Amino acid sequence: MLNRYPLWKYIMLVLTFIFGLLYALPNIYGEDLAIQITGTRGATMSESTLLYIQKYLTQNNITSKSISLINGAILARFSSQDIQLRAHDVLLNVLGDNYVVALHLAPATPSWLAMIGAKPMKLGLDLRGGVHFLMEIDMNTVLSKLQEQTMNILLQELRDKNITYTSVHKNDDYGSYISFSDASIRDQALSWLISSHRDMEINRSGSYGISAHLLDNYLHEAHEYAVQQNIMILRNRVNQLGVSEPLVQRQGSSRIVVELPGLQDTARAKEIISATAMLEFRLVNNTVHQTTQAHSSILDNSEVKFTQKGQPVVLYKQVILTGNHITNATVSVDKYNQPQVNISLDNLGGTLMSQFTKNNIGNLIATLFVEYKNSGKKDTKNNPILVKQEEVINVATIQSHISNLFSITGINNIKEARHLSLLLRAGALIAPIKIVEECTIGPTLGMQNITQGLVACLWGLIASILFMVIWYRKFGLIATTALIANLVLIIGIMSLLPDATLTMPGIAGIVLTLAVAVDANVLIYERIKEELRNGRTVQQAIYQGYHGTFSSIVDANMTNLITAIILYEFGTGSIKGFAITTAIGIATSMFTAILGTRAIINLLYGGKFIKKLSI
Template sequence: MKGLKWRAVLVALVLGASIVYLLPSLPVSLPRWWHGVLPNDKIHLGLDLQGGMHLVLEVQAEEAVKTTLDRLSDEIKVLLRKEKVGFRAIERTQDGHVAVQLADASHRDRLRALMDKEFPILEWMQASETPEGFRVLCRVKEKDAEHIRQLAVRQALETIRNRIDQFGVSEPDIRPQGKNRILVQLPGIKDPQRALELIGKTAVLEFKLVAEGVDPHADPTTLPAGVKVYPMRRVDTNTGRTVEGKVALKDRTLLTGEYITNANVRIDSQYNTPYVALEFDPQGARIFERITGENVKKQLAIVLDGVVYSAPVIQERISGGRASITGSFTMEEARDLAIVLRAGALPAPVVILEERTVGPSLGADSIRKGFLSMLVGAVVVVLFMILYYRLSGVVADVALLLNVLLILAGLAAFQATLTLPGIAGIILTIGMAVDANVLIFERIREEMRLGKTPKAALDAGYARATLTILDANITTLIAALVMFQFGTGPVKGFAVTLSIGIVASLFTAIVVTRLLFDYLFIEKRMRTLSI
């Protein structure tokens, strides 16, 4: 009797906890105090059930290497000017090299010493004397280039994750796939096009000076050295329309968005239009203060992904590390721009290799058909157990219903995602749950045929069948855990419900049904076993 009471308390506690975890997922109104005291996580539906987006992105990691070469080219220029080594040109070539053209061939040894000391990731590929002096071709060492590519993929993964988190998607699935690809699944997304633009936006923010006295509409071949024409978007304050134009900028970037610590949307009180307010870190604030102090009365262009959004005249030195981006933004565009600036720029462009959109109606249809199949399967199993095993079948059916309750509660408790393959896992678990009871019942029948009393046959049946049940379920659980660890998408969804279902079926088949039988024999004084 003492053991029976303890087992009853255990089952009651498990049942109570299951109901507590499952209630938030049911269409019932919970009291206000519930959310502050008890669990309120719902069962999350996967992409195939509630609709959403499935994307496979490829990071153009080689572009990160080219960006590194551009940065190194600028740093080499600064170094040679500092060391008073004369050069004619330093630039990145199309085939992935840095070309250094010295004005005097006698400086070759000094250049080699400086390069080896300050830029160890570069290796000399070719050196030759030319009529203009001395030309050297360098490239990034392959080991370092591969590290840059891997870092670009990891940074792109984190940047995309930060952007999606701020976008407000519930339960996104973002993970690397292969060498330079990223899998993105966004369940319940309502605006796929906006999500695509947010994910793929490079968000390279640059501050450049406007080239004074240069006509942006002139022949590009006549532009002065170090000047480039950029497209410009601005709002006509009289008509409120967006005006497309061109502006000539000095090619040197004075400041980039890597120093941004915050970006927020604000409303211009004069024109009632949104703009993005920026805040820089201490180093960025010092750079911005120096730039504005050295270029008073000059135009400073704000360039985002190669498009100029504004080019205000610097009236005075600006301290405090604050700036703003104005332009023809809608409120939604301004919010998205603030998100990508806060999350950081992508280290390399990404391209969409695969895109699938699942509509909410298709997801609802999947839910309806999935649960219909689960209901039909459960009804068939319940009827079979009652017809074949009679009262013992009723006991197994009670355990089966509790088993389904435990699976759903487990999904909510572990904040797992229920997918269509996951529903298939539940249906499979229903069959596996009664399979354990079938093993026990058939063992009891064998013991009764040997002439044992019902109570003795019950004890022997459970004792001898339990080890077999444990062996079969533990091996299946190991396979399910391997699928969960290494599987993706549908395979992982199936493994989640199968793993929870196996543990639940072991509990209901061995503990719950034995408790019910012991209650009938001890409390109700049952003398025969209907099996």
């Protein structure tokens, strides 16, 4: 029989709509001002920690709307921003370095919806407010450091082979030039270095010299490694801030975009993200008197660094260990009640430290703190110029064999120790980065964007409904029902997808989808009217209206879907947001316009003798 659906199809459609409605509902409840407390690697969250926090909030007359332990983090919700900020200060002082206390915006979704995994849509920076950073990696520093390491390796190998050289200097193209006293020694060095360094181009240069340059593919690999590692470290640092749904992604050759939606403590975020702190452990050169000044003649394998008080320390250039091997860093006080940072190393770092200390008991080891800071000046491209600052923060005698666990002392105060430990836990950046663009979007502007987007959706919906009802009457009302169901499904699916983030362009995609969603119904209804004019019965006209236009509707929507997929694949940021909502809207509009309206029409007219349609 024409125009009849089996019962299972109606059940499927009803369940689909209920499913979409349930997962769209959390978006109407908004967000609570909250504080999120997470433990570092040295601390775990438990019910006892929860009771401990509740106790201190009560003692300070701070009332929370709720406080709970969820997925290994404690979340406390508050009724106003003043109470939230007071609670943040109290908990920061009480909990100390073993916990991360972050200002937060938490969804106010009811528990019965949260139990089924229903969450509100993730809002982008332009809708939720927050902070946006565009950072550029200082590749000159990366390649210069690689150049210095390569040169030190070459010189060490020459010394190991008892091949003497007269002088050495760096070339402008990140290469090295080494000169010798005569051609025979030069040729001996050249023969050995060429055989042991396939990744370098080593040639004769001048009368008694050689030049060594890293191959282009090796430099490219170093460039890519620096970018990828910095992205990974920045993600770790963002996690330390406790920000939900952050965006950290590459832009171009050597730039990284960091967006932190919903972040309130922007100064703290900037301090942590842009800090380029590194530790180097080096052996102190006891053969040179420690009062040697920076301009004095120092051996090629050593250099002078200074403590915070300006005292010179002569260090070997060879780095024993870097902060890259640090797996955890916590703060405590030593027996003299002075702050110290307790370091845990990975297996490789522990092995290197073990081998070194075993063979150097009685010698001095120094901890060199390296940081790149903004000089306040800008280059010709108006980008900030970074200045490298190095400081010896600790010199200690190796008294015993140590490996994975040890402590750094000599730090000025507990705040500085906490800051250093946080940076070390998150990881040291492979290369210094500079913020070339910074923009903060307040929650008020975000709410304004949401309001304007909703108004645009509403007017687009009203315009489509008025057109369909005036032009197609009862069938227009059926199409309107499908249009509303379409909007509910789009919101439900967007809320369900873990990687989907709604932005202003995403709202534009929804508005566009709603505006053109009735196209399929217009094609179907016009075909029905045409079939009626050709003398078909009502049942035949309805059947031909859906059957005859199906391929055209699918072809048109598939073309749009392919375009959306291409936009998502090759676009970035807001373009992807537009592509996601457009693709979801295309799929749901086809479902509601073809199956949804057909089900309602079959229910109202299917199998009945009808002489005239309200179309």
